[in-house]
Amino acid sequence: MRRRSHLALVAAIVLAVTAPSADAFTVHGRRWPHGLITYYDAAPDQAWALARAVSAWNGSGANLRFVATSRSRADVIVEHGKNPAIASCRRAVATVGRVRHARVFIFARNDGSPYCNRFNAAFFLTHELGHVLGLAHELRVCATMNPSGNMSGGEFCPNRQPWQWFCRLVEPDDVAGAIALYGGVARPEPGSGMCPLYTSQGPPDVHLEWLAAERAVRMSVQGSTAPAYAPFLRAETSGHAAGFGFAEANGSCPNGAALASRPDDAFQAGDRWDGVIAADPSPGRYCYVFWSVDALGRRSATTARRIIVVPPRATG
DSSP states (O other): OOOOOOOOEEHHHHSSSEEEEEOOOEEEEEOGGGGEEEEEEEOOGHHHHHHHHHHHTSSBBBBBBEEEOGGOOEEEEEEESSSHHHHHOOOOEEEEEOOOOOEEEEEETTTTSSSSSSHHHHHHHHHHHHHHHHHHOOOOOTTTTTTTTEETEEESSOOTTTTEETTTTTOHHHHHHHHHHOOOOOOOOSSSOOSSSSSOOOOOEEEEETTTTTOOOOOOOEEOOOOOOGGGGGGGGGGGGOOEEEOOOOOOOHHHHHHHOGGGGGGSSSSEEEEEEESSOSEEEEEEEEEEEEEEBBOOOOOOOEEEEOOOOOOO
């Protein structure tokens, strides 16, 4: 499965020694007293992404809290970076741990860009706030604190589907590191933490017909409306085949495992098809299950099911 390239995440190192803990996370910075860190958002175009990042850390179960305040009262300023690597949306930078005039530098948001969009920004800001808390890069296990990553998570995390983003934003290892610094009890969330970037399309409109004279099953398919892709995903759909897939079973309808392992030749590109799919089949009850496939390879969440009963062949 395709995956967008990882983007670099950089910490401005302020201490000389990195001390790996007994667990996978790595601590590298002084903790903030009482776990309270005030911040000011000087990059208002990233308000959505920053709010998600703050919520992820504040809800992690660690005894810490990021609190918005005025610029003059803030421990941390979040602002746009002028470094070319930051401006090109390939990098973000932060100071590590408790320092005077702590900073987080982030790129300007552009939701039409595969790099500068709000979802990547939310991941970047979560990572950089982890540095502010006192966490260094994690090089051994899946973590938001991996040295690079994108909206799908850190570079050492499992590959995820191109239509998903890691909306939980912090992995268990990140939370364990924050708790090691600030105390608390992890608040595990159910599920994988993945959220769709767009709603899947519906199943195709299918008509099946038994042609008695030809002893054949004829199929007509009209595809469903294409989904509304996130703006930065539209370019990725160019040149990729969308269409529909189907599975057949004699008797009961195919189950989920059968659909998941469908053969490649069950896929038809395009949103229209009309023709014979079964010539002179054996008598019996046949179930056909259909699903749409969009230009990123995402299957429709629901299926269309059709039954055809093939009568015995005439004798005499």
